[in-house]
Structures are given as structure tokens and as C-alpha cells.
Amino acid sequence: xxxxxxxxxxxxxxxxxxxxxxxxxxxxxxxxxxxxxxxxxxxxxxxxxxxxxxxxxxxxxxxxxxxxxxxxxxxxxxxxxxxxxxxxxxxxxxxxxxxxxxxxxxxxxxxxxxxxxxxxxxxxxxxxxxxxxxxxxxxxxxxxxxxxxxxxxxxxxxxxxxxxxxxxxxxxxxxxxxxxxxxxxxxxxxxxxxxxxxxxxxxxxxxxxxxxxxxxxxxxxxxxxxxxxxxxxxxxxxxxxxxxxxxxxxxxxxxxxxxxxxxxxxxxxxxxxxxxxxxxxxxxxxxxxxxxxxxxxxxxxxxxxxxxxxxxxxxxxxxxxxxxxxxxxxxxxxxxxxxxxxxxxxxxxxxxxxxxxxxxxxxxxxxxxxxxxxxxxxxxxxxxxxxxxxxxxxxxxxxxxxxxxxxxxxxxxxxxxxxxxxxxxxxxxxxxxxxxxxxxxxxxxxxxxxxxxx
Numbered sequence: 001x002x003x004x005x006x007x008x009x010x011x012x013x014x015x016x017x018x019x020x021x022x023x024x025x026x027x028x029x030x031x032x033x034x035x036x037x038x039x040x041x042x043x044x045x046x047x048x049x050x051x052x053x054x055x056x057x058x059x060x061x062x063x064x065x066x067x068x069x070x071x072x073x074x075x076x077x078x079x080x081x082x083x084x085x086x087x088x089x090x091x092x093x094x095x096x097x098x099x100x101x102x103x104x105x106x107x108x109x110x111x112x113x114x115x116x117x118x119x120x121x122x123x124x125x126x127x128x129x130x131x132x133x134x135x136x137x138x139x140x141x142x143x144x145x146x147x148x149x150x151x152x153x154x155x156x157x158x159x160x161x162x163x164x165x166x167x168x169x170x171x172x173x174x175x176x177x178x179x180x181x182x183x184x185x186x187x188x189x190x191x192x193x194x195x196x197x198x199x200x201x202x203x204x205x206x207x208x209x210x211x212x213x214x215x216x217x218x219x220x221x222x223x224x225x226x227x228x229x230x231x232x233x234x235x236x237x238x239x240x241x242x243x244x245x246x247x248x249x250x251x252x253x254x255x256x257x258x259x260x261x262x263x264x265x266x267x268x269x270x271x272x273x274x275x276x277x278x279x280x281x282x283x284x285x286x287x288x289x290x291x292x293x294x295x296x297x298x299x300x301x302x303x304x305x306x307x308x309x310x311x312x313x314x315x316x317x318x319x320x321x322x323x324x325x326x327x328x329x330x331x332x333x334x335x336x337x338x339x340x341x342x343x344x345x346x347x348x349x350x351x352x353x354x355x356x357x358x359x360x361x362x363x364x365x366x367x368x369x370x371x372x373x374x375x376x377x378x379x380x381x382x383x384x385x386x387x388x389x390x391x392x393x394x395x396x397x398x399x400x401x402x403x404x405x406x407x408x409x410x411x412x413x414x415x416x417x418x419x420x421x422x423x424x425x426x427x428x429x430x431x432x433x434x435x436x437x438x439x440x441x442x443x444x445x446x447x448x449x450x451x452x453x454x
Contacts, residue, residue: 072372073266075379076365077116077386082419083109085396088165089408090415101412107346110168110246111254111357112364117175118258119365122190125183128263132184138450139183145449147176149442153394155227163400164407166245166330169393170225174240174248175255182256187263190256197253198354202333202341205242205249205349210335213243217325217334218310245331250349257358261365272369279362286355290344293352302339384426388436391429392422 083105090102125131125139154170161167182190209215223243225236241249264271294300304318311321329348333340344352371379385392396418400408408414429436435443 071379071383072272072369073116073119073365074383074386075371076112076368077389078382078384078423079364079368079386080109080112080116081385081389081392082422083112084393085418085422086415088163088396089400089410089418090412091410102415103346107348107353108357108360110347111251111354112361113168114172114175114251114254115258115261115358115361115365117172118179118255118260119262120258121176121179121183121255122259122262128187128265130184130186130263134453136183138453140180141450141453142446143176143183144180145446146442147173149173149445150176155225157394157397158224159227161397161401162405163397165397165400166222166224167397168246171240171244171246171248171251175252178248178252179255179259182259185259187260190260190263194253194256194260194358197250197256198358199351201250201253202349202351202354205247206333206335206338206341209242209332213238214335215243215332216336217307217328220334222328222330243332245347247331247349250354253354254358254361257362261362266369269370269373272366274366275362276366276370277363279359279364279366282359283356283363284359286352286359287344290342290350290352290356293342294339299339299342302337303343306334306337306339381423381427384430385422387430388426388439390438390442391436392426394438395425396422 086102087106087109090105121143124143126135130136131139150169151173154167154173157167157169182193185193214220222245223239224245225239241247261275266272294303303322307321307325308318311318314321316324326345326348329340329343329345331347332349333343340348341350342352343350344356346353346357399418399421426436
């Protein structure tokens with residue numbers, strides 16, 4: 001991807017095992033014949049090459065002639081990252097005339113990010129064949145160390161930055177930790193488990209929160225992980241799992257869906273088409289079912305009834321009051337009426353939102369995997385953003401802090417500048433230096449941690 005010379009891998013010069021893990025190949029990436037393809041592949045994934053998930057995931061190592069497949073994953077990561085930029089800097093206020101261009105990215109880009117995290121976790125833990133033995137133990141340490149790094153980075157950034165962005169990195173660490181018990185599962189089991197979690201976890205979370213952490217749309221402030229919570233680990237765990245803006249108890253369903261995808265043959269056009277068409281179908285069913293539940297079965301009337309006194313006090317129609325207040329639902333729906341679980345708006349932590357956003361994520365990934373088989377110009381530059389997603393994510397927060405210090409100037413022009421600037425920066429950096437600086441730090445740190453495993 002815009003590299004000045006041929007590289008075996010983006011990770012410290014080691015040959016990446018990502019290609020053969022995803023394709024099930026039994027050949028060596030460095031010209032060495034394998035005697036036991038399954039066990040050797042699993043061990044190699046943890047030992048040398050699968051550092052492709054620098055969090056946010058860093059994929060796309062050149063190995064085994066599968067650059068095209070990896071480019072498709074990088075392009076999907078770029079869509080997620082740039083979609084976040086669009087929702088962070090672009091106008092997403094429902095009353096803004098240009099909001100229609102940016103609202104589709106709001107919330108859904110973050111879900112795509114989580115699904116792609118799952119793909120990287122699957123690749124790091126063996127690809128199509130789950131790692132066993134030494135490979136599995138090293139994958140545990142590699143992924144666990146990344147989880148700790150991301151949690152620490154998220155806490156630091158929440159303390160340092162004052163930009164109006166809910167920073168996902170700390171929760172990302174939680175995603176990685178919760179994925180550890182499922183590293184040995186294959187694609188069918190992961191797919192079933194992800195479906196169950198995406199549908200059931202929001203309901204279970206709502207019941208627990210109603211009993212112990214009730215939330216009112218108007219009175220209850222949004223909760224986020226903070227460094228001061230380290231003095232009371234219970235508060236940190238509760239926020240990370242249940243009450244935060246990206247509650248890992250619910251969001252792990254998206255990661256499991258990604259892990260299921262990562263266990264498939266991502267070089268196959270058939271798999272890409274299945275993901276694309278299946279994702280669109282899932283999104284249509286989820287959003288359609290939500291509409292029926294709200295507008296045919298009376299769910300929206302119950303929500304309006306709970307908001308009517310507040311809307312009357314504000315002097316506006318209750319439906320408009322709901323739309324103006326939806327940002328307060330971020331992560332967890334209110335607990336005053338179960339009808340909130342019927343919504344499908346972005347970032348509200350309901351089964352319909354989860355299923356719909358997952359479907360759209362599958363469609364984007366499938367489309368990007370199909371694009372990798374074409375000669376569309378610009379894909380390499382776009383893929384560079386995905387290959388440097390952690391650097392670009394942190395970098396855009398730094399730029400926001402330097403430019404505005406607080407509330408940014410939300411506009412389509414600023415969003416375009418962030419998007420174009422990120423693509424140019426990533427393409428130039430990749431051309432000159434290869435791996436991004438933060439990606440390199442995370443990869444080397446997690447690789448070093450695996451040296452203790454025997």
C-alpha cells in the first residue's frame with residue numbers, strides 16, 4: 001500500500017501469517033514447507049505475524065500474495081475511521097440542512113469499527129483454524145496486552161482531551177478482554193453466539209440497569225470511563241460493562257460477529273457477496289421490524305407518553321423533543337419504559353440498533369472485499385488510512401484539540417478537510433515509513449509480551 005519497496009510484513013520485518021490463516025493455506029509465507037499445517041499455522045499466528053490488529057485494528061500485511069484481500073479489510077477500516085471523523089466534525093444536528101450527509105455515519109461507523117476489531121482478533125488467533133496449544137497461549141497474551149494498552153490509552157485521552165467526542169479506545173480494550181474466552185470457537189459457533197448477544201444482551205442490560213442503575217432521558221447524565229474511577233474498580237467495571245457510552249456487555253456482540261467473519265475465507269468472492277447481500281437483508285429486517293414495533297404496535301406512543309411533560313414544558317412537539325434528545329440515549333436506552341428497546345436510531349444500545357448496524361457493517365465489509373478484486377483507483381491511498389487507523393484516530397483528536405480546544409466548528413467543509421487530510425497523511429506516511437507510529441508501538445509491545453509464553 002504505497003510502499004517504496006516490497007515488504008514481507010508491516011510488523012518489525014516479520015513475515016505475516018495473516019494470509020494463510022484466512023485462506024487455510026498450508027504453505028509457508030517465507031518459503032518454508034510446513035509439516036503440520038494446522039498446528040504450525042496456529043503457532044505462527046501468535047509468534048511472528050498476526051499483529052494486524054493494532055488497535056484500532058491494523059491489517060493489511062503483505063504476505064502470501066494476498067495483498068488484495070488485506071486491502072479490502074483496510075478499506076473497510078478506512079470507511080469506519082473516516083465515518084467517525086464525519087460524525088465528529090460534520091453537522092449531525094437533526095435540524096441542520098446538511099445533516100442527512102453525516103447522520104448515517106453517526107454510531108454506525110463505531111459499530112463497523114468493533115466488527116473489524118473482531119476480524120483482527122480472529123486473524124491473530126489463527127484465522128480460519130482457531131489456534132491451539134502454544135499459538136493459542138500466545139494469542140491470549142498478545143490480545144490481552146493490547147487490551148491493557150487500549151484501556152490505559154483511553155483513560156489518558158479522556159483526561160487530556162476536552163473535545164466533545166466520546167473516545168472509544170478504553171472500551172476497545174474491554175472488547176479485547178471479553179473476546180479472550182471465545183478464541184477457540186469456529187465461525188458457526190461465533191455467528192450463533194453473536195446473534196444471541198446482539199439480541200439478548202441489550203434486554204439483559206436494560207433489566208439490570210433498571211434494577212440497579214436506573215436511567216432517565218432528561219435527568220441522568222451520560223456515563224464514561226474516567227481515570228478517577230481507578231480508585232474504585234467497581235465503578236470502572238460497571239461503566240465499562242453496563243452504563244458507559246460503549247458498554248462492552250452489549251458491544252461484544254459486534255466483536256463476535258467480526259470474529260465469525262475472520263474465520264471465513266476472505267479471499268473468496270462468494271464470501272464477499274454473501275456478507276454484502278446478507279448484511280443488507282439483516283439491516284432491512286432489523287430496521288423494518290423496529291418501525292413496525294414503534295408505529296404499528298404502539299411503541300412510539302409509550303415513548304411519547306414518557307416525554308410528554310418535558311416536551312410541554314419546553315413548548316415543542318413531543319416527537320421533535322424526542323429527536324432533539326436522542327443524543328442523551330447514547331449507549332444505553334432509558335429504563336422508565338421498555339418501549340425504548342424498540343428504537344433503531346444510532347448509538348442507543350437496543351437489539352434493533354445492534355442488528356441493523358451489524359447488517360450495515362457486513363454489507364460494507366462485503367463490498368470492500370469485492371472492491372479488492374477490481375482496479376479501482378485510489379483504493380491503496382484509502383487503505384492506508386485503515387492500515388494506520390490508531391494513528392489517524394488519535395491524530396484527529398489532537399487536531400481538534402489544537403484547532404478548537406473545545407466545541408468544534410461543525411461543517412461539511414471541516415469534515416471534508418479532516419477526511420482528505422487523513423487520506424493524504426496516511427498515504428504519504430505509508431509510502432515513506434510503512435507502519436504507523438502508534439501501530440508500531442502497539443505491535444512491538446504486544447509481541448514482546450508473548451516472549452514470556454512457553
